[in-house]
Amino acid sequence: MAAKEAWDALSQSLGVPGLTGIAIVAFTIYLVIHSHTAGLDHIPGPFLARYTNLHAWLYAQWYWGTNVCYLRRLHGEYGDVVRVGPRRVSVSNPDAIQTIYGMKASLNKSELIRAAQPLGKGPDNLFSVRDSKVHGRMRRAVANAYSVSTIVQYEPRIDDTLDALFKVLQNESPETNIGKWVHYYVYDVAGNMTYAQPLGYLEQKCDAVGLIKQTKMLHRYINCTMPMPILHDIASFVVRLVKAHSYTIFHLLTKQKVQERLQQANAGDEGKSETTFKPDILAHFVASREKYPDWMTEEQIITHCMVNVVAGVGTSTTSINNVLKYLVAHPAAQETLYQELQRANVSCPVSWRQTQGLPFLEGLVREGVRLRDASSFNPNGRNVGPEGLILPGDVYLPPGTVVGIKPSVASVQVRTFGEQPYEFCPERWCRREGETEGDYVARRTKMDAGDMSFSAGTRGCIGRGIAIMQIYKLVATLVSQYKLLPATRNDHPESHYEFFCILQPRESVQ
Numbered sequence: 001m002a003a004k005e006a007w008d009a010l011s012q013s014l015g016v017p018g019l020t021g022i023a024i025v026a027f028t029i030y031l032v033i034h035s036h037t038a039g040l041d042h043i044p045g046p047f048l049a050r051y052t053n054l055h056a057w058l059y060a061q062w063y064w065g066t067n068v069c070y071l072r073r074l075h076g077e078y079g080d081v082v083r084v085g086p087r088r089v090s091v092s093n094p095d096a097i098q099t100i101y102g103m104k105a106s107l108n109k110s111e112l113i114r115a116a117q118p119l120g121k122g123p124d125n126l127f128s129v130r131d132s133k134v135h136g137r138m139r140r141a142v143a144n145a146y147s148v149s150t151i152v153q154y155e156p157r158i159d160d161t162l163d164a165l166f167k168v169l170q171n172e173s174p175e176t177n178i179g180k181w182v183h184y185y186v187y188d189v190a191g192n193m194t195y196a197q198p199l200g201y202l203e204q205k206c207d208a209v210g211l212i213k214q215t216k217m218l219h220r221y222i223n224c225t226m227p228m229p230i231l232h233d234i235a236s237f238v239v240r241l242v243k244a245h246s247y248t249i250f251h252l253l254t255k256q257k258v259q260e261r262l263q264q265a266n267a268g269d270e271g272k273s274e275t276t277f278k279p280d281i282l283a284h285f286v287a288s289r290e291k292y293p294d295w296m297t298e299e300q301i302i303t304h305c306m307v308n309v310v311a312g313v314g315t316s317t318t319s320i321n322n323v324l325k326y327l328v329a330h331p332a333a334q335e336t337l338y339q340e341l342q343r344a345n346v347s348c349p350v351s352w353r354q355t356q357g358l359p360f361l362e363g364l365v366r367e368g369v370r371l372r373d374a375s376s377f378n379p380n381g382r383n384v385g386p387e388g389l390i391l392p393g394d395v396y397l398p399p400g401t402v403v404g405i406k407p408s409v410a411s412v413q414v415r416t417f418g419e420q421p422y423e424f425c426p427e428r429w430c431r432r433e434g435e436t437e438g439d440y441v442a443r444r445t446k447m448d449a450g451d452m453s454f455s456a457g458t459r460g461c462i463g464r465g466i467a468i469m470q471i472y473k474l475v476a477t478l479v480s481q482y483k484l485l486p487a488t489r490n491d492h493p494e495s496h497y498e499f500f501c502i503l504q505p506r507e508s509v510q
């Protein structure tokens with residue numbers, strides 16, 4: 001009662017402006033204390049970033065939809081280690097990759113990943129789980145589905161999707177939105193490999209299960225919440241409060257596929273299934289239930305399948321489109337690739353085995369992946385553990401600091417990739433004229449170790465092999481069948497997943 005009377009007296013004497021002033025001063029004092037107790041005063045960075053994550057948030061909103069990575073500029077200005085938030089540090093030195101992402105450090109994912117966790121209440125997935133021990137168990141349960149020896153079993157499913165793509169292209173006018181068809185191909189490969197069903201993009205020639213629209217909204221949401229994960233917590237709280245839940249067509253389709261397969265397995269009917277002879281990823285998930293029953297419940301298998309479909313579509317599409325755009329603009333490079341494919345006597349579709357040992361194809365794809373959308377979200381920060389962390393150059397980071405090396409920052413390091421790292425240059429991955437074998441191996445080892453496109457260590461991309469296989473096969477088959485020429489139309493594509501070119505069948509090429 002006394003407290004209430006004191007509060008009434010104070011608010012009457014100060015009024016609203018006075019109380020607002022006190023609140024602002026108190027909040028500023030909190031920000032200053034929060035900043036100085038982080039133990040990061042020795043790390044340079046923008047003034048505002050020392051006190052609030054609003055700095056990162058503003059930049060993320062400002063550059064949304066552009067291909068600008070503001071962290072590259074900050075590293076240019078402040079050096080290898082930059083303070084980008086009160087308790088956040090961005091690193092550009094490739095020598096720090098093992099320190100931060102290596103098995104020995106085994107750091108937990110940072111709070112930034114919260115933005116990619118399910119809204120409201122839902123199971124964590126392989127991508128979003130933070131604790132490295134929990135993640136290790138989850139990953140072991142699914143690892144077999146992604147091993148080098150397993151993924152070749154999925155090749156017939158990529159071939160089926162390539163057939164579908166080429167049928168569409170044959171019936172299209174030669175000047176076509178190849179970027180859009182690539183996007184549809186990648187979605188259908190993902191569905192076909194995951195649960196033996198293309199998602200219908202190439203057949204229906206549209207966003208068949210709404211994933212393109214949803215992904216766009218999700219990226220917008222993550223771009224807004226990731227720099228300040230408290231915004232995600234507020235949204236999650238509201239969702240829980242109103243008990244809102246909506247199931248998308250994609251979720252229902254995945255659930256149905258998983259339930260059908262689990263019923264078959266429980267009834268001992270797998271022998272009759274097509275996937276016994278032509279396994280998909282779900283077949284491996286179901287098989288792994290026996291060994292990891294607690295980690296492969298129905299709900300978890302549904303989540304793994306959904307992540308599997310959405311995790312690699314945008315990245316694979318932009319990588320392929322980068323390669324194709326380069327080939328359209330550089331006819332000589334296209335000819336080099338075509339000659340390489342001719343010498344390898346490739347079939348149609350080009351097989352995974354035939355794509356091995358083709359250095360120019362490899363160089364093209366490595367550049368396509370390395371230089372994909374720089375602004376793409378990637379909350380790959382890690383939390384420094386209780387012992388702290390010492391970065392190369394003896395820079396100490398105290399416990400609780402969020403530290404990371406963004407792929408888009410690592411990808412433009414001169415010390416890793418040589419001169420003009422912003423240039424798309426497939427030859428940088430090949431042995432140069434006059435270069436000794438030893439020098440080439442040393443240069444390649446450095447580039448391989450410094451390329452963060454698929455991240456590194458225990459949380460590195462589990463789908464890397466699958467991504468590379470579907471990209472190699474598409475690029476090689478397309479260029480072996482068609483000559484790609486610049487479009488004559490100049491209408492503005494709707495998204496960076498789209499672009500036009502003319503496809504001239506190879507037999508008609510003079």
Ligand code: HEM
Nearest residue numbers: 126127308311312315316380453454455459461462463467
């Ligand atoms: C060019 C294509 C791709 C690129 C550039 C890419 C990139 C990445 C990166 C950078 C990470 C790690 C993020 C971090 O460190 O926090 C990651 C993780 C992951 N990726 Fe990919 N990815 C691609 C394709 C795929 C595909 C096709 C799949 C599925 C078949 C996939 C599934 C995953 C999963 C499940 C994770 C989480 C792994 C874990 O935390 O254990 N990715 N990816």
